[in-house]
Amino acid sequence: MTYTKHLSALLIAVAMATSALAQQHRSVLELNGQGEHLLIPSHPDFNIPPDGSYTISLHLSGDRTIIYNTGQRLISRRDLKAPKGSNQSGYELLGLRNLTKAFFGVSTPDSTGGYDHSLNIWTGDEALRRELRTWHHVAWVVDRDQHRMLLYIDGELQRKGQSPDIGSWSMEQNLPILIGAAQEGERRVAFYGGKLDNIRFYRRALSPSEIREDSQTERISHKAEGLVAAYEFDNYRPGDTIINDVTGRHPAHLIGFPQRLPHHSVRSYREHGTNATLVGRGTTQPLFTFSLGLASPERLRSLALNLSGTTPSALTQVKLYETQNGDRFDPRSPGRLIATGKVGKGCKVTLRPVSKTQTLNAHSKLWVVTDVASSAPEGGKIVSRLLEVRLSGTAQPFHPDTLSRAYEHEIVLQRTLLWAPGENHSAHYRIPGIVRLNDGTLVASIDKRKNSEYDLPEDIDVEVKLSHDMGKTWSRPITVAKGSPQQGFGDAAMATDGHTIHMVMVSGSGLWHYPSQAKKPLQMYYTSSSDGGKSWSTVREISDEVYGDRFRYGGFFGSGNGIITSKGRIMFVAAMRTGEEWGGTMDNVLVYSDDQGRTWHTSPVARANGDESKVVELSDGTLLISSRNRAGGANARTFVRSTDSGMTWSEPQTWPELTGNACNAALARYAPIGSGKDQHLLLHTLPTSPTRDHLRLFLSEDEGKTWRYSRELCAGEAVYSELVILPDGSIGVISEEDDRPGFDIYFTRVSLDWLRGGKQH
Numbered sequence: 001m002t003y004t005k006h007l008s009a010l011l012i013a014v015a016m017a018t019s020a021l022a023q024q025h026r027s028v029l030e031l032n033g034q035g036e037h038l039l040i041p042s043h044p045d046f047n048i049p050p051d052g053s054y055t056i057s058l059h060l061s062g063d064r065t066i067i068y069n070t071g072q073r074l075i076s077r078r079d080l081k082a083p084k085g086s087n088q089s090g091y092e093l094l095g096l097r098n099l100t101k102a103f104f105g106v107s108t109p110d111s112t113g114g115y116d117h118s119l120n121i122w123t124g125d126e127a128l129r130r131e132l133r134t135w136h137h138v139a140w141v142v143d144r145d146q147h148r149m150l151l152y153i154d155g156e157l158q159r160k161g162q163s164p165d166i167g168s169w170s171m172e173q174n175l176p177i178l179i180g181a182a183q184e185g186e187r188r189v190a191f192y193g194g195k196l197d198n199i200r201f202y203r204r205a206l207s208p209s210e211i212r213e214d215s216q217t218e219r220i221s222h223k224a225e226g227l228v229a230a231y232e233f234d235n236y237r238p239g240d241t242i243i244n245d246v247t248g249r250h251p252a253h254l255i256g257f258p259q260r261l262p263h264h265s266v267r268s269y270r271e272h273g274t275n276a277t278l279v280g281r282g283t284t285q286p287l288f289t290f291s292l293g294l295a296s297p298e299r300l301r302s303l304a305l306n307l308s309g310t311t312p313s314a315l316t317q318v319k320l321y322e323t324q325n326g327d328r329f330d331p332r333s334p335g336r337l338i339a340t341g342k343v344g345k346g347c348k349v350t351l352r353p354v355s356k357t358q359t360l361n362a363h364s365k366l367w368v369v370t371d372v373a374s375s376a377p378e379g380g381k382i383v384s385r386l387l388e389v390r391l392s393g394t395a396q397p398f399h400p401d402t403l404s405r406a407y408e409h410e411i412v413l414q415r416t417l418l419w420a421p422g423e424n425h426s427a428h429y430r431i432p433g434i435v436r437l438n439d440g441t442l443v444a445s446i447d448k449r450k451n452s453e454y455d456l457p458e459d460i461d462v463e464v465k466l467s468h469d470m471g472k473t474w475s476r477p478i479t480v481a482k483g484s485p486q487q488g489f490g491d492a493a494m495a496t497d498g499h500t501i502h503m504v505m506v507s508g509s510g511l512w513h514y515p516s517q518a519k520k521p522l523q524m525y526y527t528s529s530s531d532g533g534k535s536w537s538t539v540r541e542i543s544d545e546v547y548g549d550r551f552r553y554g555g556f557f558g559s560g561n562g563i564i565t566s567k568g569r570i571m572f573v574a575a576m577r578t579g580e581e582w583g584g585t586m587d588n589v590l591v592y593s594d595d596q597g598r599t600w601h602t603s604p605v606a607r608a609n610g611d612e613s614k615v616v617e618l619s620d621g622t623l624l625i626s627s628r629n630r631a632g633g634a635n636a637r638t639f640v641r642s643t644d645s646g647m648t649w650s651e652p653q654t655w656p657e658l659t660g661n662a663c664n665a666a667l668a669r670y671a672p673i674g675s676g677k678d679q680h681l682l683l684h685t686l687p688t689s690p691t692r693d694h695l696r697l698f699l700s701e702d703e704g705k706t707w708r709y710s711r712e713l714c715a716g717e718a719v720y721s722e723l724v725i726l727p728d729g730s731i732g733v734i735s736e737e738d739d740r741p742g743f744d745i746y747f748t749r750v751s752l753d754w755l756r757g758g759k760q761h
Contacts, residue, residue, distance in 0.1 A: 028195045028196065034193070037191060037255050037256060038252040045229070045249070045250065048091070048142055048172070052203065053141075053143055055141045055142070056139070056199075057198070057211070062095060074138070076177070076183065077091055078109070080182055084113070087111045089111045090175070093105075104123060104138055106140050106151050110170075121151070138152065141206060141211070157208065179231075180196070181255075200231075218232075237362065240260070264295075265295055270290065270403075273407045274409075275718075275737055276746070277712070277714075278409065278410055278713065279370070279382060279411055282374070284334055285370050286331070286367055286369045287370055288384065289368070291365050293362065293363060297360060299356070300339060300353050300390075309406070310347075310383050315343040315372060318341050318343060319337060319339070321336060322360070328744065330417060331417055338358050338360070339354060339358065343370075414470070414471060414748065419446055419465075420744050427451055428450075430446070431491055434724045445463070445480070445494055447460050447490040448462070448463050448477070456508065460488035461480075470726050491505060491506050493561060493572050495561065500530050502526070502562075503527050521577075524543045525539040526539070546601075561668065566621065570597060586611060587606075587607070589604070589606060592646070603646035610630075624667075628663060634689065635660075660696075665720075668684075670699075681700065683699060685733060695714040697713050711759065718736060719737075733749075734747050
């Protein structure tokens, strides 16, 4: 794309360089999605009278999508809690909602809160959601001549208002304009996370050609026709509290940003730790991240860390990387290496630049990572805190002091990132599973949710990755079931005898958002692999066999893992809808095959009103199901038992030790039946707070009667997880962690001794 040298229709007076990409967005504003936003004081210039046309345009590069929410606010002039009877009119540009064809939106209620004569829509090609962290141009137009409101994305018209006339719509309020947030009574909500540039308000309707030119114009003149205000962020520096618009009439206030610091070079500072507090043996394990807001780009001279409290000889090296985004670190592509430092016997380590030309920009996002020694003791501690930064432009070192804190991590056998949002042209990954074959190969499965974090029906593939070295490295992804916008596949579960992998999944209608109904129930599918997960049979529908006449409203499998019993029965737990109402009850049943997956059957109901569930076979042949509860918040995990292969079931009971979020979780045997004393050991995972965080691993030494030991796997956000036992007896956990902007999928390996050294219940 080549930028125009003039935007004549808008009376742009500034000359442009010929290369758009070289100059586009050279100065931007970045919001963290957690409170940072701009406030433009109320002014009549931002009112839209009944006879007035208007245009608002901006560029954005979003960091994340929002699930189960109304979307992030890009520009908002509206009170979401305006009382009935008051003037409820307003306008909002919204973005990055997580639904099919719901990427950008406009909401423009009239004075009664209605939309009969205005625009209230979500739109946008679903493929846009795959392009997080890329720039898009959005423009909303109120055109009185056409009697329409219009929404443009990247210069292309998306939607027109359906009303024959918007003449009765207007917006004349005393509300401020919020950029990156919404007003809800006295609160600010719906914060936007990402970059913004070229925010412009015009008191006229731009034509389609002018919209396209606006999207290609990096800097606009204050003399542009009809321009009310424009925020180009040319002179913005970290620590500022005001952003001036190009007209000089409407300064915007920065809210929630780091305060200006009294340092010659460092104007602002912010840091935060990792979502998890475990690190594994090996290289490039992240500890914490910090942002230096510099007055101007400078060369780094040195950086000092305090490692007091760290287990001696646990670390070999500490490194500093610069990344484009401060919300996550990917060890597979760590960014630009800035500095390194060898760890000696003392409590302090100094990092020095890897070259004399290592320049930090004004908004550098920096990660402190470490190489953990292969001999580091499991359970060892790493305590790290930033002491000082020295820059070339000043003799005065920067000491974060009270702005910094010590971050503590615990060493385990291994921590490896398998999948992350944005890789392989997919916005999100969810729903992990993992099995081990007799040759030691690990096969991990995942929902490749290409456009959205939402469940079916979405464009979702089921894919796997393989590891032949106990989870240290993983293969390229292998597609098992290829989805489409009309026919996605997901919620897979696997079971193996050590040679053949049996996988079930669902497809088609969703469970909640486009509910599975009698006329179109969720479809159930089966596939298998006999070559270690490298290739898979064509997925085969088994819905009629499973549902029969009993389950006309459909259902889904408890994703993750199933089992193969000591008698060779392949077995998964499913949750079956009992009625057509949204959010209604579901019953848990076993779905099983006695002929290697050729035919499928269902058991009597194991638990009424259950949800995602897992099953294990105990040493005496008893079946034990752990079932997710339907109630929200924190509650005790429910279980049922069967001593006759699932034909009858005990009354539901609960485990008080396993109290946590209503969430999918893992249940697994530690050792095969007949393997001695370890055959009585069971493992269970569960997020143990009312919300989905604090994922713990539990151990029972009496086949689920009690759960004596537990250790925390992830202190921060963590959701679904699954378990596998490695050839050396170590325990592998694959888990969803840190939903910013989507879940990272991690593989963590710990020992049984480490688990037994944890909390006793």
